[in-house]
Amino acid sequence: MNDLPLGGKIAVITGAGRGIGKAIALRFAKEGADVALCARSRKELSEVNSIVGRLGRTCLTLSVDLADPTQVRSFCDQIIDKFGAVDLIVNNAGVYLERGTFENSDPELWWKTMEVNIRGPYLITYHLLAVMRRGGKIINLSSGKGYSAGANSNAYHVSKAALNMMTEGLANELWLRDIDVNTLVPGPTATATFDNLPPGQERPPEEILAQDRSSLPKGLPAWERVKHPDEVADFAFYLATRPVGGPTGQIYSLARRPL
Numbered sequence: 283m284n285d286l287p288l289g290g291k292i293a294v295i296t297g298a299g300r301g302i303g304k305a306i307a308l309r310f311a312k313e314g315a316d317v318a319l320c321a322r323s324r325k326e327l328s329e330v331n332s333i334v335g336r337l338g339r340t341c342l343t344l345s346v347d348l349a350d351p352t353q354v355r356s357f358c359d360q361i362i363d364k365f366g367a368v369d370l371i372v373n374n375a376g377v378y379l380e381r382g383t384f385e386n387s388d389p390e391l392w393w394k395t396m397e398v399n400i401r402g403p404y405l406i407t408y409h410l411l412a413v414m415r416r417g418g419k420i421i422n423l424s425s426g427k428g429y430s431a432g433a434n435s436n437a438y439h440v441s442k443a444a445l446n447m448m449t450e451g452l453a454n455e456l457w458l459r460d461i462d463v464n465t466l467v468p469g470p471t472a473t474a475t476f477d478n479l480p481p482g483q484e485r486p487p488e489e490i491l492a493q494d495r496s497s498l499p500k501g502l503p504a505w506e507r508v509k510h511p512d513e514v515a516d517f518a519f520y521l522a523t524r525p526v527g528g529p530t531g532q533i534y535s536l537a538r539r540p541l
């Protein structure tokens with residue numbers, strides 16, 4: 283136990299190799315939490331693991347494909363073996379595999395999106411719920427696209443809409459255990475998913491943020507702003523530190539437009 287705000291807390295964060303998940307993992311560790319992190323990329327996880335180690339926190343990292351229930355189970359079993367309890371779950375990992383029309387979609391990719399974006403958070407939460415302590419928080423990373431139907435990217439919209447309903451239903455069940463479940467919508471954030479460049483060409487947030495606004499994805503209103511992942515981590519930290527009896531079943535959006 284340390285005297286920091288998240289001292290003595292165990293936080294599980296999916297998709298923590300880069301982007302928003304990495305920013306949340308490092309912020310939680312800086313604030314005193316021990317962390318269990320997964321993603322597929324071993325290299326990215328190993329870098330995050332080293333930074334957490336230098337902060338003096340315990341870090342479990344495992345290469346896990348959230349689309350594979352056996353791997354998810356094994357990750358959760360290892361968390362329970364190592365830590366025995368969990369205080370914070372951040373279901374952050376998400377994929378945006380197709381951006382075209384429904385008519386031109388690939389059934390395999392449509393379903394893979396469900397496996398990662400909704401069955402993944404379901405399985406992580408399902409396996410860890412029994413060891414979640416009173417005062418626990420579950421934070422699910424959703425998207426504005428889970429609240430309004432677009433004329434493209436159907437799988438992503440459907441998967442995030444399903445995650446929103448999981449959040450609300452779970453909040454209705456878990457208040458009895460003083461566990462809060464909330465949705466965090468980051469809005470446009472400078473990450474690989476946002477940048478949509480081919481694998482291996484990912485750019486650091488600072489480089490994305492420095493580019494001319496006209497080269498950003500179309501469709502953002504003039505008053506929308508692309509954020510650094512650390513800004514999303516700030517808000518995740520705020521949610522993680524709400525006292526017992528704080529908000530649950532809510533949607534927090536960092537976007538600058540109505541959902």
Ligand SMILES: NC(=O)c1ccc[n+]([C@@H]2O[C@H](COP(=O)([O-])OP(=O)(O)OC[C@H]3O[C@@H](n4cnc5c(N)ncnc54)[C@H](OP(=O)(O)O)[C@@H]3O)[C@@H](O)[C@H]2O)c1
Pocket residue numbers: 296297298299300301302303320321322323324326346347348349373374375376377398423424425426467468469470471472473474475476
């Ligand atoms: N950035 C935005 O503008 C934005 C806007 C709205 C919502 N969001 C949501 O915010 C969350 C984080 O997105 P991000 O922008 O930070 O994305 P990102 O930079 O691409 O990072 C995604 C993370 O998820 C992991 N991941 C992807 N597929 C996985 C799988 N099958 N199994 C395990 N881990 C997997 C990735 O690692 P590996 O590839 O190594 O597995 C990576 O660590 C997502 O849920 C996304 O939908 C983002």
